[in-house]
Amino acid sequence: MAHRDFQPDRGPTNFTQFRRFLTRVDVLTGILILVVCAAFVLETRWHRNLLYLLAVPAFLHSLWGANWHAVWAAPIFRLIVVYLAYFCLSAFWSVSFSWLGFADLLRVGLLSLMFVAIVVILATAQNEFEAKLFFWISVTAGLCLVALFAAALSGWMEPGNRLSGFGLASHPIIGATLYGITLLVCAFALIPSARGGCERFLWFTVIALCAIFMLMAGSRGPLLALGAALALGLAVNKTKSGVLVFAVLGVFGAALTIGLVVGVASIETTLTRGFSGHAQLWLQSLSAIAERPWFGYGALTDVMFESTNGTQRSSHNLYLANQFYGGLPASVLLTGLLGVSGLEAIRAARNGAPIYLILLTFGLTCAFFDTRSLVQNLGREWLTIWLPLALLAGRQIRAKHGQSGMATNPTV
Secondary structure, eight states: OOOTTOOOOOOSOHHHHHHHHHTBHHHHHHHHHHHHHGGGTSOHHHHHHHIIIIIHHHHHHHHHTSOHHHHHTOHHHHHHHHHHHHHHHGGGGOTTOOHHHHHHHHHHHHHHHHHHHHHHHHHHHOTTHHHHHHHHHHHHHHHHHHHHHHHHHHTSSOOOSSOOOSGGGGSHHHHHHHHHHHHHHIIIIITTTOOSHHHHHHHHHHHHHHHHHHHHHTOHHHHHHHHHHHHHHHHHOHHHHHHHHHHHHHHHHHHHHHHHHHTOHHHHHHHHOOOOSHHHHHHHHHHHHHHSTTTOSOTTOOOOEEETTEEESSOSOHHHHHHHHHHHHHHHHHHHHHHHHHHHHHHHHHTTOTHHHHHHHHHHHHTTTSOSOSOOSSSHHIIIIIHHHHHHHHHHHHHHHOTTTTOSSSBO
């Protein structure tokens, strides 16, 4: 008869095995890549449902046991935390303050911080994270554009005066921004690391499709941002980046010429339509800022500016909106965050990795024309600004702990 204290070794329970599965680096990487790439496919509501139902539980569980000491060691991450904390705190001096509004703002701020933290951890937990992320962004964008142009050419959909895509790209400006990111990733991350001519041809094809979409979307802000990013890429490394920059410009030139000859309405609209009222919004923002320059109007204050396109609830400029809501401290914190991040990006560019500086330049230039604030729910700003900042914070940690970062085991 067995002793009553004897208990057979049953091993880990199913729940324990599931928890270990969720904290695996490869699983978390797959979930993050799925959420990022879903921006090209899913509408806003379904995209956020995917975040809440799949990503948030897995990310929060993983962050609970993460190496926060190493993450906190990155100056960029610390500045992000301070900036988000202050911006949420500014809600208390908003004219239209409510506890419900503050709770919602805090929720969005914590979601943004969660996204940044998981990117930082994954970027330092495996050396191939960025390559995987850039690969799947480009593949997803390329397949979406093939499907989009096939539908347009077959007559299943009418492009109209401004071409729009699937998912978040159904808005022409957001679409041009997302495909601008894809174009830069292909040009400055994937093509330089391509293993053969076929792979380079694939990425050049994606670049061509992105260029055509951006021209047909009729959004000049992303085009200007792309020009700034390409010019910077050329300035940083004329020898290696020069061929890529001129190749991309050649693709744009060919697409523009063919579009004008054929008479593509959306491309003609991009060149001929008038101003969209940004100057009016900026002047009204400056006037309002002058009345309350020190601490701003608070993050929950409703904006009502008039322009040629009617009443607008945004300054359509991140830097003016940041000063409007948070005042001088918000501008100082944002300047410090971007300054530290810019220096890290320049160091990376000098070491042969210009993609960080190029993506950051593109995102911050886009924000000059169409961003309300950085404390937003899952959307464009997470990819244009938070993602490059998080990747740079991960680079800071890798530099401190060695090139392998914190990649010591398969779980976070």
